[in-house]
Amino acid sequence: MDYTEILKWLKDNLNEERYFHTLGTAQCAKELAAKYDLDCEKAYLAGLLHDCAKCFSNEKLLDIIHQNLDVEECEMLNYKTLHAPVSAYIAEKEFNVKDKEILSAIRWHTLGKLDMSDFDKIIFLADKIEPNTRDKEYCEQIRSILKENNGLNKALLKCYKETIKSLVKRDLKICLLTIEIYNKLEDLVNVN
Ligand SMILES: [Fe+2]
Ligand SMILES: [Fe+2]
Numbered sequence: 001m002d003y004t005e006i007l008k009w010l011k012d013n014l015n016e017e018r019y020f021h022t023l024g025t026a027q028c029a030k031e032l033a034a035k036y037d038l039d040c041e042k043a044y045l046a047g048l049l050h051d052c053a054k055c056f057s058n059e060k061l062l063d064i065i066h067q068n069l070d071v072e073e074c075e076m077l078n079y080k081t082l083h084a085p086v087s088a089y090i091a092e093k094e095f096n097v098k099d100k101e102i103l104s105a106i107r108w109h110t111l112g113k114l115d116m117s118d119f120d121k122i123i124f125l126a127d128k129i130e131p132n133t134r135d136k137e138y139c140e141q142i143r144s145i146l147k148e149n150n151g152l153n154k155a156l157l158k159c160y161k162e163t164i165k166s167l168v169k170r171d172l173k174i175c176l177l178t179i180e181i182y183n184k185l186e187d188l189v190n191v192n
Helices: 004-013 018-037 041-050 058-068 073-077 083-095 100-107 118-129 136-146 153-169 176-191
Strands: none
Touching: 004 018, 004 041, 004 083, 018 041, 041 083, 041 100, 041 118, 058 083, 073 176, 083 100, 100 118, 118 136, 118 153, 118 176, 136 153, 153 176
């Protein structure tokens, strides 16, 4: 696939750091896809587009949401999560992405969802452990968890634990869905 048009659009619509993060996420998603026997090309594309609306203003995000999308109530609590549904919307409208797996992975890369597919999980994780902008020590921790048996769920659980800890530390509210996903991952990790 030729990514020239997408890369140009991303360069025009993201700041430098976010563009760098995007390239890292796409590459990391491709590597994780290979590791878990998933479609590398689709993973690369999902990685490229996962944050495409990240640098839109809050007004623009809300405008697109109000006119076109349904979002979770808790997503409206934190503007930082709003770029995920809008990025999926832009991927479909601007780049004609119709693949449901790609759109789902982009849509749920911030909050996650209860029934995440392996494809959703690798995009979620690639976003957290891409080497270009993420903390090196944290990336190493997650990468080493991924090597364990049932590593995908264990790595995801680690991410949710860190997110919940960080929200508590900052006196921020925790979305009920986040707790539900955490509980489900605890079950999945302890079954195996
Ligand atoms: Fe994001
Ligand atoms: Fe991201």
